[in-house]
Amino acid sequence: MILEVLISVPVLIFIFCKLWAHLNHTYFILSLCKRLRTEDGSPLEKKIYVTPTKTRFGNNFDLLNFTSESIFNYMRDASAQANGRNYLWYFFRAPMYNVVRAEEAEEIFQSPKLITKNMIYSLLEPFLGEGLLTSTDQKWHSRRKALTPAFHFNVLQSFLNIFKEECNKLIKVLYQSVDKELELNQVIPQFTLNNVCETALGVKLDDMTEGFRYRKSIHAIEEVMQQRLCNPFFYNVVYFYLYGDYRKQVDNLKIAHAFSSNLIEKRRRLFKSKQLEKVDEFGKKQRYAMLDTLLAAEAEGQIDHQGICDEVNTFMFEGYDTTSTCLIFTLLMLALHEDVQQRCYEEVENLPEDSDDISVFQYNEMFYLECVIKESLRMFPSVPFIGRKCVEESVVNGLILPKDTQINIHIYEIMRDPRHFPDPLRYQPDRFLPENTVNRHPFAFVPFSAGQRNCIGQKFAILEIKVLLAAVIRNFRILPITYLADLTFENGIVLRTQQNVKVKLIRRKNKL
Template identity: 60%
Template sequence: SIKNLYVFFSNQNANILIAHKYLFSSDSQATHNGFSYSNLCKMAFIIFFAIFSIFTFIIALYLKRLSKDYYLWAPCKRLKTVDGSRLSEKVYVVPGTTVFGNNFDILGSTPETIFLWCRELYRRTNGKSYILNFFRVSVYSITSPEDVQEVFQSQTLITKGVIYELARPFLGDGLLVSSDQHWHDRRKLLTPAFHFNILQSFIEVFKNESLKLIKSIKAEANGVVNLHDLIPEFTLNNVCETALGVSLDDIPGSKEYRRSIHNLELVMVNRLCNPLMYYETMFYLFGDHKKFYRDVKVAHDFSSMIIEKKREEFKSRQRAGKLDEQANKRKRYAMLDTLFYAEARGVIDHQGICDEVNTFMFEGYDTTSVCVIFTLLNLALHQDIQEKCYQEVQNLDLTTLSIFEFNQLEYLERVIKEVLRLYPSVPFIARHCAQTTEINGLILPPDTEINIHIFDIMRDERHFPDPLRFDPDRFLPENSVNRHPFAFVPFSAGSRNCIGQKFAMLEIKAILVGILQNFQLLPVTTLEEINFENGLVLRTKENVKVQMIKRKK
């Protein structure tokens, strides 16, 4: 009974006090009410051991129950199977190098070694999906088109993975990192900015920048061209002029802006190498946070300056009664105009405009430049394919090409698709489980991360025979008919597919047409010399170089 327990513990407390008294007594043989010092010590030890045993037993029961839902040493939530079978029977669980899951598997790695590690996991699992367990989060890594289809067609898996949170200080709540209703509203708002009529006006920008690029290459006098130095500058110009309606070359501080964008990506790539740096507190204490936020401020100040300038022009047209949205769409149009019209309707505020502009600038220039660089490299390495492309474009007039004529370049488009298959600008796509999710017989608890390794999927021989061979004819209709529709997803798919994929294809074609018409490409860098690096976009450790020889007219 409670009364007896009270009496028992009261007596034990009294005995402990007696033991304490005799512990410090000079007479080790002293007694009190029949208790010797040694007996009191034994009794105290027995009581302590009993309490400790009970406490340990309770903790063990709690941990056993907790272990059903968590990997205790990682620690992170445990994935389960729908049918209750062992998880290892359904999917490969990557063993960690320590008892703490996979937390220390990539600690201290470089972007290059992490990229190789991901490829090794793909080979180790024979192309099957696998699970990694990191601190507080499990990662389900997908390498099959069937699972990709489930994710991309899901109406609940639209939240981007936590990896993209590294870019939030720069991108804010822009389209790349936003989720839920906020993302739906912004996607609906921005979709008209990539309408066919507006893309037609962008064509003029692409052609003008392509002509500038040709002029710049000619200055090299048939020399070796470092594509990593040359191409990103012009793709950033394209994005700036189409997004903001201004040329970077005409704006003071543009070089500093280019530098800041490049530095921001480098810091984020380095953070990817250390899971501890994913957490803002750790990044603030031990990372390059001062450098990162300094470059964030440079980029924000630059874009805000342009936005304010363009807003004043917009308001001037508004006061002059020349603000006809449909009429302006038929003229040179910028994505910023769409945002200003939305601001006038109260749909978006200044911060929202800044977030979307920064997002478009960040997403648009580097992904496109990666594709252009690898296309030029592969054309240099495959002279027969380069000649077919040249035959297709040699008689075109770049200055008058329409969007319809660009879309008629079927062989060049197949070449670009084959480049995107082998060298996807975005090598993986991450999604976050906001709720319990079932995929392929697995139950993914909330906060599980899903990594879709499209780099591996699009090099899988089950979908692309002889996958490392560069063959644009893979994308002929007759060769694509039996291919899984989600085996080739360089622009993602589903509701969160790339909003600017048609924009990107037109920009890439404009650059390639101009170069092919004026230069023959010869290889300098070989594929064997290239070492890829892990990042939000596909990166190489080495600069890619080709030689460009002027064609004889």
């Protein structure tokens, strides 16, 4: 025992010295940290709120041992302290410029130089690799250009039948829960995961157990990311391996990657055997999925297998989790606002009785339902903040940002700014009627980001959400069981709540 202690102490001292040397080499203690300056030489505090620190090491240890809930509250408190101003944090590595105003976000969104994601996204790389979300420069440009046609309007039309098919399956499940307590978090993610697998990847997800394990692994990966986010020492791989949830991350990455790899292999076999050129029993050619675009690029030497895996993992995650989050919050808000739900019902009543007869154009003409979706996204953005990084010294909004400055654009705060959305805590879909948006700042509503790096699948998501909402509203009245006061919000890759969201469905009289 004594020998073990004698051995372990020198080892720990060695590791600490190595880690400290790494920090001093890679990062900057507050006194040495690169500082922001104003372009006109005026005091920095006149242009931006500098958040007070609890230690001499800047804001690094302000987050130490925080939970997902306390991070969410910390960000809200920081914005409240700044009183509507953008604010600044200082970390070991570099300053972090936090943007909460649409006016300053505009310059960042439109900058051709500020397209590199910040250090927070590096924590996602073990999961997503260098897909569209995390890649930059030429790799990002070439992948974006290659994948954009996969989300063309004509392709979306071919996806509509799949949305309807999965929606009909879900409605049958919901009929089994009529007059009972229904947990939306249990049924909605399954619907959106099935959709993204069959549309973007071209593979039916028949094994529900496998899908459940995948969703569970994603949440576990997210928990580990939060742990690393809250402790600056966990950015060091050695320290994370020794003292963090490294094994939890590895085990869940295996599950997530095995799931997506299996889907890729299924589609690859079809692609190689030319099955995609065959017609089904109805004389229709099998649909060409987003994954087929990647497989075709692989055949031409434009992308390798790892690149395909990275893009599929990115679309799998972003295509199901963000959409399910929006659907859950929208259904909750419809339950809580009976008048809004009734207006939506009056709009969907005008659709053809048989859902097979409803076209993309008719879904696009459901203007009030779209206002409802937008208002849900405004109050509860699926992705509450996004990040950028200065790869060189940059002048932004009258500030000189040193190289490596980290930028956080707080979408959650921007879309609750009372200057652009009066009484922002009130759920009011009429805000998005055409006559009410004329004079609004173009970057005040950015749930899908904006500029070059806006979400490539936003039209896909809106159509998918409309198809499900229209079907649910047409078949059921939605009553609340969960209320907003019951929910504890958590910070994560996407916006989450600790509690499951529950509603009660009542069969509509015309559906008896």
